[in-house]
Amino acid sequence: xxxxxxxxxDNRPRGEASVSNFRIETVETPPLAEGQVLVRHHYxxxxxxxxxxxxxxxxxxxxxPLGEVMIGGTVGEVVESRHPRYAPGDQVVGMGGxxxxxxVDASQPGAxxxxxxxxxxxxxxxxxxxxxxxxxxxxxxxxIDPKPGQTVTVSAASGAVGSAVGALAKARGCRVVGxxxxxxxxxxxxxxxxxxxxxxxxxxxxxxxxxxxxxxACPHGIDGHFENVGGMVLxxxxxxxxxxxxxxxxxxxxxxxxxxLPMANPALxxxxxxxxxxxxxxxxxxxxxxxxxxxxELVGSGRFRPRETVAHGIESAPEAFLGLLKGRxxxxxxxxxx
Amino acid sequence: xxxxxxxxxDNRPRGEASVSNFRIETVETPPLAEGQVLVRHHYxxxxxxxxxxxxxxxxxxxxxPLGEVMIGGTVGEVVESRHPRYAPGDQVVGMGGxxxxxxVDASQPGAxxxxxxxxxxxxxxxxxxxxxxxxxxxxxxxxIDPKPGQTVTVSAASGAVGSAVGALAKARGCRVVGxxxxxxxxxxxxxxxxxxxxxxxxxxxxxxxxxxxxxxACPHGIDGHFENVGGMVLxxxxxxxxxxxxxxxxxxxxxxxxxxLPMANPALxxxxxxxxxxxxxxxxxxxxxxxxxxxxELVGSGRFRPRETVAHGIESAPEAFLGLLKGRxxxxxxxxxx
Numbered sequence: 001x002x003x004x005x006x007x008x009x010d011n012r013p014r015g016e017a018s019v020s021n022f023r024i025e026t027v028e029t030p031p032l033a034e035g036q037v038l039v040r041h042h043y044x045x046x047x048x049x050x051x052x053x054x055x056x057x058x059x060x061x062x063x064x065p066l067g068e069v070m071i072g073g074t075v076g077e078v079v080e081s082r083h084p085r086y087a088p089g090d091q092v093v094g095m096g097g098x099x100x101x102x103x104v105d106a107s108q109p110g111a112x113x114x115x116x117x118x119x120x121x122x123x124x125x126x127x128x129x130x131x132x133x134x135x136x137x138x139x140x141x142x143x144i145d146p147k148p149g150q151t152v153t154v155s156a157a158s159g160a161v162g163s164a165v166g167a168l169a170k171a172r173g174c175r176v177v178g179x180x181x182x183x184x185x186x187x188x189x190x191x192x193x194x195x196x197x198x199x200x201x202x203x204x205x206x207x208x209x210x211x212x213x214x215x216x217a218c219p220h221g222i223d224g225h226f227e228n229v230g231g232m233v234l235x236x237x238x239x240x241x242x243x244x245x246x247x248x249x250x251x252x253x254x255x256x257x258x259x260x261l262p263m264a265n266p267a268l269x270x271x272x273x274x275x276x277x278x279x280x281x282x283x284x285x286x287x288x289x290x291x292x293x294x295x296x297e298l299v300g301s302g303r304f305r306p307r308e309t310v311a312h313g314i315e316s317a318p319e320a321f322l323g324l325l326k327g328r329x330x331x332x333x334x335x336x337x338x
Numbered sequence: 339x340x341x342x343x344x345x346x347x348d349n350r351p352r353g354e355a356s357v358s359n360f361r362i363e364t365v366e367t368p369p370l371a372e373g374q375v376l377v378r379h380h381y382x383x384x385x386x387x388x389x390x391x392x393x394x395x396x397x398x399x400x401x402x403p404l405g406e407v408m409i410g411g412t413v414g415e416v417v418e419s420r421h422p423r424y425a426p427g428d429q430v431v432g433m434g435g436x437x438x439x440x441x442v443d444a445s446q447p448g449a450x451x452x453x454x455x456x457x458x459x460x461x462x463x464x465x466x467x468x469x470x471x472x473x474x475x476x477x478x479x480x481x482i483d484p485k486p487g488q489t490v491t492v493s494a495a496s497g498a499v500g501s502a503v504g505a506l507a508k509a510r511g512c513r514v515v516g517x518x519x520x521x522x523x524x525x526x527x528x529x530x531x532x533x534x535x536x537x538x539x540x541x542x543x544x545x546x547x548x549x550x551x552x553x554x555a556c557p558h559g560i561d562g563h564f565e566n567v568g569g570m571v572l573x574x575x576x577x578x579x580x581x582x583x584x585x586x587x588x589x590x591x592x593x594x595x596x597x598x599l600p601m602a603n604p605a606l607x608x609x610x611x612x613x614x615x616x617x618x619x620x621x622x623x624x625x626x627x628x629x630x631x632x633x634x635e636l637v638g639s640g641r642f643r644p645r646e647t648v649a650h651g652i653e654s655a656p657e658a659f660l661g662l663l664k665g666r667x668x669x670x671x672x673x674x675x676x
C-alpha cells in the first residue's frame with residue numbers, strides 16, 4: 001500500500017495558532033474493506049473555519065480532536081475501489097483531511113462526490129464550485145435576495161467566498177462593492193473580479209471613516225451585505241444601509257484578546273428595519289445542487305475567474321494555513337499534493 | 339363650536355424630556371368642511387415612540403413639528419359629521435393627537451376606523467386591540483413564528499406591547515418568560531397576565547448575571563425573543579438563544595448620554611444562526627385586520643385582561659408621558675378626556 005504523509009493537530013493554540021500546534025507523520029495506507037475507496041488527493045483546501053475547530057470552545061461545530069488528521073476538503077482521484085459506484089480514475093471531491101491519501105467509506109451519504117473536469121478545473125471544486133461558492137450562494141440568494149439595480153457589499157471580497165458573492169451578485173444585475181485589505185487586493189477585486197468598486201479598510205482608522213468611503217462607493221445606499229469579517233466593517237456598513245436591507249452573517253472575528261467584539265450601534269437594526277441572519281452552509285444541503293449548477297456555469301463560461309494561491313506539498317500546509325489567517329493569500333488557498 | 343384644549347410641542351428636549359417642552363392652549367374648533375368629521379376624544383394614548391418624535395434627528399419617522407399638536411392615537415365619539423359614512427354617536431379610533439377634539443378628513447384612507455364596544459371596552463382600541471397589540475402580533479407571528487412548546491421571551495413584559503406578546507404566545511402553546519423592572523411588575527406579569535415566569539432585570543448588575551437567571555427560567559433555551567428595550571437585556575437573551583432563534587426588534591434604547599448602546603457579542607448571531615429583524619408596525623398595514631381579529635377575540639373572551647394606567651384630563655398628559663418614559667405606568671398608559 002502507498003505511504004501517506006499526514007498532518008495532525010498535536011496541541012491547541014493559546015492565542016495565535018502556530019506551526020508547533022501541528023505534527024507530521026508518514027504511515028502506510030491500510031488495506032481496503034468492502035465498500036471502501038482509496039483516494040489520492042490532488043489538492044487540499046485551507047479555510048478560515050479550521051481555526052475555530054482548533055479551539056476546544058463550544059461552537060456550532062465539534063472541535064478538531066487532538067492527535068487526529070486535521071479536517072479539510074480535498075479533490076483527487078480514485079486509485080483503488082471496493083465500491084461498485086467508483087472505479088480507479090474517477091475524480092472526486094470529499095473531506096479527506098490534511099493528508100496525501102484517504103480511505104473513504106463510499107456508501108456513507110455525502111462522503112464522496114464525482115466531478116466533471118471538462119469545463120471546470122479540478123481545484124475549483126474546492127473553491128468557486130465547492131463549499132465556499134455554495135456559502136456565497138446561500139447567503140446571497142437565500143438571505144440577501146437582491147433585486148437588479150440594488151447595491152450589495154461584501155467583506156473579505158478577494159477571498160474564495162467574497163469573490164463568489166461578487167460574481168453571483170453581478171449576474172443578478174447588482175452594483176457590487178467589495179471591502180478588502182490592501183491596494184493589491186482591491187485592484188484585483190475591481191480589475192480581475194469585475195466588482196464596481198472596492199474599499200481598502202486598512203486606509204481607515206475607525207468605522208465612521210470607513211462609512212464615509214462606503215457612502216461614496218454606494219451613492220444609493222446598501223441593500224444587502226455579506227459579512228465575512230465583522231467588527232469595524234460591519235459597523236460601517238450598518239450606517240449606510242437602506243431601509244429593509246438584509247445582512248448575511250457568514251464570518252465574525254473576535255478582538256485581539258479573544259474577547260467578543262461588540263456591534264457599535266445595534267439600534268440601526270430597528271431604525272433601518274434590517275434583517276441580520278447568521279448561517280452555516282453545511283446546514284443547508286438542499287441548496288447545493290442548484291448552487292453548484294450556477295457556479296459551474298459561471299466558471300465554465302469564463303465569466304467568473306477566481307484566483308488561487310497554491311502551496312506545494314503536504315509539508316507546506318501549516319505555514320500556508322497560518323498565512324491564510326493573516327490574509328497573505330490571494331483568493332482561494334490550496335495545497336497541491338501531486 | 340366647542341372649545342378645544344390641546345398640547346403642542348413648544349421646544350425640543352436637550353437630554354431628558356420635561357414638561358417645559360410642551361405648551362397648552364385652548365382654541366375654538368373650526369367649522370367643518372364637506373367630508374370632515376368632528377370627533378370628541380374619550381381617551382388619548384401615550385406611547386414611547388412619541389419621545390423619538392420630539393427629537394430633530396433622522397429616524398424612520400418625521401420629527402414632530404414645533405408649535406403643532408403632539409401626535410397621538412385617540413378613541414372617541416363623532417359629535418358632528420359632514421361625511422356620509424359617519425354619524426354622531428359613532429365610536430371611532432384615529433390619530434387625533436393630544437387634544438380634546440379633532441377635525442378629521444374622514445375620506446382619507448386610514449384616518450378613522452369605527453369600532454364596536456359590545457365586547458371590547460373603547461379604551462382597549464388604543465392598546466391590546468390597537469397599535470400596541472398589532473405591534474406584538476407582527477413581531478411574534480411574522481418574525482418569531484413560534485411553534486407550540488417553544489420558549490419565547492419578551493422585555494418590557496408588563497407594557498402594552500409586551501403583555502400582548504405574552505397573551506399571543508400563550509395562545510400558541512409557548513412557554514413565555516417576561517423581563518420587567520421591579521417586583522410589582524414581575525408579580526403582575528406572572529399572576530395577572532399568566533406568563534410562566536418573569537425576571538426582574540433590576541436584580542442584575544450585568545448581562546452575564548441576567549443570562550444566568552434566564553437559564554433557570556428557560557431550561558430549554560430561548561427560541562424567540564421580542565425586544566422592546568435593547569442593551570443589557572438583549573445581550574443576556576442572546577447568550578441563551580437556541581440555534582435558529584428569531585429576535586424581533588421593536589424597541590432599542592440608547593445609553594444615558596444619548597450615545598448608541600453597543601451589542602456585546604454579535605458573533606452569537608453566527609454561532610447560534612440567529613435571525614434578528616427590526617420592524618415598524620405602521621409599515622405592515624396588511625396584517626392589521628387579521629391581528630385585530632385575534633386580539634379582539636382574546637380580550638373579548640377574557641383570556642387577555644391587560645391593565646391600564648389612566649391619567650385624567652388633557653392637562654395631565656405631559657406628566658403622565660414623562661412617567662411612562664420612566665416606567666412608572668403599569669400596562670397601557672392612557673389619558674381620560676371626558
